[in-house]
């Protein structure tokens with residue numbers, strides 16, 4: 001199926017009735033527009049003919065003119081509404097389509113495409129599509145209706161004159177088409193340049209703290225200026241192309257008008273053409289030239305719209321890269337977790353980041369992952385949470401190969417707290433509740449109560465589960481010190497919070513969902529040792545605080561850390577080096593082994609006590 005057909009079926013087809021009605025309105029508008037000059041010509045001929053009832057005839061025609069003019073106002077307005085509104089609906093559908101597909105696309109896609117480029121696409125390109133479908137669609141349909149009607153009426157008025165004036169108009173139109181073709185090729189470049197410009201702005205904004213800390217404002221401004229200048233140059237080239245094409249078409253219209261006066265005037269003098277017919281003809285010609293000039297203008301919108309449709313389609317047609325699920329998964333009780341000889345190489349990398357990793361973790365048990373920086377710890381978490389897809393038959397959750405499971409089902413049963421968690425610029429409460437629902441093996445008493453919304457008012461802050469989670473994540477004192485407590489808006493990406501508070505908020509978010517599988521990627525790196533001890537105890541004890549715990553059973557937990565104190569109570573610890581397991585066992589076994597883990601433990605203990 002071609003892109004045009006696909007786009008039509010997906011986004012435009014359901015508005016066909018409106019377009020059909022709008023088209024009928026255009027026919028009516030143009031019929032009236034063509035009829036008016038004919039009436040004016042008839043009135044002039046009646047008045048100049050010297051008959052006794054000339055005045056009455058002229059007045060009758062004047063009244064008819066008023067009726068037609070009013071009709072034009074009504075049908076023209078309707079035709080605009082019937083074209084412009086669907087244009088907005090199409091823009092809405094394209095935006096939803098693009099956004100939902102972006103949500104489905106996986107990490108490798110976002111490594112290739114810049115955020116600014118995608119933001120520009122979601123705003124600038126969708127707007128260009130709206131202009132194509134609404135404004136340009138109206139103008140193009142108008143021309144399709146109006147040009148034959150105008151030419152038909154001109155031919156009826158005087159065929160010979162019509163042929164004469166078509167010549168310069170054809171030359172002007174050919175020139176405009178050539179300009180439009182060049183215009184089209186530059187539009188794509190201009191869209192890409194705008195994407196790069198947006199990306200530069202976003203990146204500078206995101207890194208504004210670093211820029212200021214290094215007094216790098218001038219360098220950043222210079223980079224921005226380069227992109228901005230490139231964009232400006234392109235826009236100026238496009239504007240001058242458009243600026244030239246209009247007057248050339250206008251000139252061809254003036255030449256045609258001069259020919260009409262020259263040739264037509266001679267025929268009027270020779271008595272071969274009534275004056276009224278000449279007036280009708282020149283009015284129709286002026287209207288035709290105005291139409292063609294509007295088309296020259298609209299063709300720029302058409303070019304932009306077509307380029308935008310292609311660019312958006314490239315994203316929407318990008319496969320999500322996920323294997324087709326053949327099995328299903330019901331989020332619920334803590335699952336068993338197993339790795340069988342997992343080896344993984346990042347797309348485009350030469351060396352594997354994980355080599356032949358195997359372990360089996362029973363439901364509710366805790367696995368610790370220890371290793372130096374770059375050892376592959378986060379990669380393991382990425383594969384368990386399926387940020388990247390592991391090779392077939394290497395990662396098993398509840399005995400099922402994760403590559404056979406639908407991603408949404410798998411993710412509904414797990415919670416991952418990444419190393420550098422993301423907070424939304426909303427309240428602390430909404431950041432913790434996030435989806436306003438829970439899916440895991442949570443206690444029954446409040447499972448129903450808070451599933452509905454993330455819009456709790458302050459007086460409803462006593463969602464018991466939220467309070468439990470705040471205690472577990474050691475956030476109670478922090479919440480008290482915030483100006484509006486849980487209703488404090490934490491700023492862009494949580495700038496109002498410290499690194500440790502952000503980490504604990506992300507931990508609270510994960511615990512709130514009561515996941516069966518909990519994946520913690522070095523989440524305690526920014527908290528002090530005292531808080532760490534309390535957090536570890538809380539994560540381990542969530543299920544058994546004398547029946548008041550968050551979960552019925554302990555979650556199956558994978559916890560990554562540089563600190564041996566965090567991993568002390570894990571049921572098994574894997575020590576990774578350059579992607580491979582070099583030591584494994586419980587804390588006590590690893591200390592007895594006296595390898596890299598034991599050595600680090602001694603250093604950390606000495607640092608802590610010394």
Ligand SMILES: Nc1ncnc2c1ncn2[C@@H]1O[C@H](COP(=O)(O)OP(=O)(O)OP(=O)(O)O)[C@@H](O)[C@H]1O
Nearest residue numbers: 346347349353371372373374375376377378379380
């Ligand atoms: N997207 C990627 N593409 C290619 N290589 C990557 C990618 N992400 C990580 N790597 C490489 O994989 C290896 C393991 O990285 P990983 O982030 O898993 O280490 P880590 O143990 O979590 O380190 P740290 O403790 O510093 O977070 C590193 O050599 C890293 O350069």
